[in-house]
Amino acid sequence: MTSPFRTPDGGRIDRATTVEITFDGQTLPGHPGDTLASALLANGRHQVATSIKLGRPRGIAAAWAEDPGSLVQIEAPFPEPMLLATTVELYDGLVAHGLPGQGRLAEVPDSARYDAVHHHVDVLVVGAGPAGLAAALTAARAGARVALVDEQSEAGGSLLSGTDRLDDAPASQWVAAAVAELAAHPEVLHLQRTTAFGSYDDGFVLALERRTDHLGTGAPRHVSRQRVWRIRARSIVVATGAHERPVVFADNDRPGIMLAGAARTFLHRYGVLPGREAVVFTTNDSAYDAALDLHHAGVQVQAVVDARPEGSPRRDECEHAGIRVLSGAVVTGTQGVERVTHALVAPFADGEVGASSAIGCDLLLVSGGWNPAVHLFSQARGRLRYDETLGAFLPGEELDGLAVTGSAAGGFDLAGCLADGQRVVRAALTALAIPPAGEDPLPAAPEAVIPAAPLVLWRVPDTSGAEGSTSFVDLQRDATVADIARAVGAGLRSLEHVKRFTTIGTAHDQGKTSGVLTSGITAELLGIPVQDTGTTTFRPPYTPVAFAALAGRDRGRLFDPERVTALHQWHVAAGAVFEDVGQWKRPRYYPQPGEDMEAAVLRECAAARTGVGIIDGSTLGKIDVQGPDAAVLLDRLYTNLMSSLKVGSVRYGVMCGVDGMVIDDGTVFRLAEDRFLVLTTTGGAAKILDWMEEWLQTEWPDLRVHCTSVTEQWATFPVVGPRSRDVVGAVFPDVDVSAEAFPFMTWRDATLDGVPVRLARISFSGELAFEVYVNPWYAVAVWQRLLEAGRPYGITPYGTETMHVLRAEKGYPIIGQDTDGTVSPHDLGMAWAVSKKKPDFVGKRSFARPANADPLRKQLVGLLPVDRETVLPEGSQIVEFRADGQLPPPPVPMLGHVTSSYRSAELARPFALALVRGGRERIGDTVHVPVNGTLVPVEVTGSVLIDPEGARRDG
Amino acid sequence: MQLIACPWCGPREEVEFSYGGQAHVPYPDSPAELSDEQWAHYVFFRDNPKGRFAERWNHSAGCRRWFNAIRDTTTYRFERVYRLDDPKPLATELASSRRSTAP
């Protein structure tokens, strides 16, 4: 296969190797070093897709990330939407098709790896064009720690696209030597295919390295596909170049219309002729290079159309080559269906367009000047200024730690860019106190030809009769001059509003070609200076970044740490169904064959209430509080008195915030005069340790107390039920487990085969219960001993669901489920846990507010559905009928809501806990809960539904 | 992402820190003697200035120490970090802040 538009030689492609790709079902040849766009052009294909709203044919309009036209979907080797043909490097087996503005996500999981690396440098240089390479070399020679990142496949920047010479040789030789010199410096990191896509505070830059995308199916599995570099730089040099700007005219969107500089890139870098017959439309001198280079490569250049009345001093060069130059002329429109066939050219003077005539062409090159790529500067909150001469926005102030150089700073001659790159990095090194190297030569560049002043021309007046409705500003959004006029006509003055009204700049390319045009056209329509409209805000990312890359390794099981207890494998083997409690995986219930959750929970509850059950409670938060003032600290943080607790005893306590609302609860063991073990809820463990440390450091630094988390140092197994004493007594024969010797709310140390074990009589179920604490290394062994000893009694492992039912039957609240940050201990019916003796504790003063004594506060009560059948959905609202048996008129007052709701094996009916306004006064009343559109009558009861005297628990 | 200079550890990434609200709001000596309004001011009322603000920060994923900082709420710049037992710096002690991206 041959590619009809491939030049016979030249370019930076590997002509010895041919690869095959499939585009829109057509097999096409290309070479390594091509992009998908250059391969399409080499085969004479300009149109890539149709446009998103209007369905107009669209093609390749630029040569890199600024292209608004060539959106493609990759189908193989891995499906990926919304890439630009101009930035997809070619590899064998690539299958792609054009996209009308919108792609679709892959239906198969992404099996590639993505990762991230942190990197710290003295100097980060972004862009490996002439200015960036000069800067990186100077920094490297000075011995600085340097990173140089560049988004292209190879270094060189604009030098890859032209015919420049340095040191009297092709510039590519200097580029190769510079790259080799950088590689020899051990403190230099040089990354190609790496886009710095965001600059943030304090010299922080994110860059995306595409490591294997260009290898296709040849990508090694063990290498991450893309890597996010998190670079912290003491100084940043932005040498990101400039984007060529189009001029807007009628029907400026046809395939075959492209930026003039892009045509040079396709010719010199990829060895591709983007057409046979070209018209070049320009407002500045840079496009003359494109006209002449294409002419020398064999393209018939029909005319150079220069909008400037005096044209250019380069006119003679063109005419010498036989190229017609029309000065004071513009392109007013185009003809052609799927490809441009004619440019309509008309005289242009003082803003007035004359009669047009058609010039045949299959390629229309456009240059309206150059926009410096100031994105990273602007993201770092640098202010931009409008330059009248260039018609572009430039960095408008000096920033500490970030300098812009080269054409990104508005310099467009090669010698000047090289010198400026060296100058700015030397200033940066001086600020970092790094002396420059003695030997630091720059290559000799030919003396710059002073270009004639460009003309700032945003748009050609529309003489086609379409009134700007085919004059495209943002090709990806199908947004036109007419749309901007409509926005301005609707009264919009702010460019940010115009952007949102027209959607210009909101597509895949983020307005790289359309942004400044919109500023200029809006200013023109409003009759104000462009400086006054400014630009819309530049926000990261500079080019699209896949979520997979941002996620890196933090996906799937690594997205959030999973915490498992020492018994996890046992739970898995026992068929547990798990639930997430914070980061913990906890068994929710253990279904037996044929059981659903409801059946399993009823069975597990019955076992704990009538025989014996056992649960893995290891996730409970545990904090070791030590020091001579430990008791003082706990007295200040708990609502009740902890200093009076005897060594060997356990006390339940509640903690409140300064606002008097409950933040956590749990039991406290006194291990010694100066040592306590504080148990918190599973979810509250970290928060309560933070809380203790905050008070100790910020308010009470005089207290001699240390706190440390011991959650993972103790596996914890509550053994629960009337037969729990038999089980624990059998496993620990040396411990007197009688009620007299080992009463409720005490703890005892024991040993099992020499392993220290702590036993405690605590009950979160209301049943006789023992908690067994042991080092997790011995957890499985101790758990199995307990199961063994419990077998005669049918010991039943149970999960969190049964735990919740058992505690709710006793009215024990779960902080965060039955409370919501507006609930005081008194609201929970726990006035008994609030000390009246202590002069102060955190929250005490708030209890004295009159609002806390309001009898109409929401209080925790029980609810029993009268039908003995309905399980009220948690979160349901509670309403009441008026005395006449009718609902009050809407809005019906809400009395509160259901906080916990279960089916009870013991009660043989469903029940619930609820926060109800004036709830304790309503005990015995009937209120209503709307469930699926019907009002379910429920009886209000006390919150303790089983064994209110606590006889079982204390037994 | 900003760097925050922990007085104990030096400059560290912002994600290692947690915010603790306005600094120099001590727990009252005798809460019981305060009126409801005075107590409400301690519990709920905090300044919200545009410009310099004395704040509490905790190096929660580092040394876990609390410290105070003067931060400009318009630029986000930390102008001074200081220990809890240091006095609040006077405005005259603080250098005029400059626009900067460098650490």
Ligand SMILES: [Zn+2]
């Ligand atoms: Zn620290």
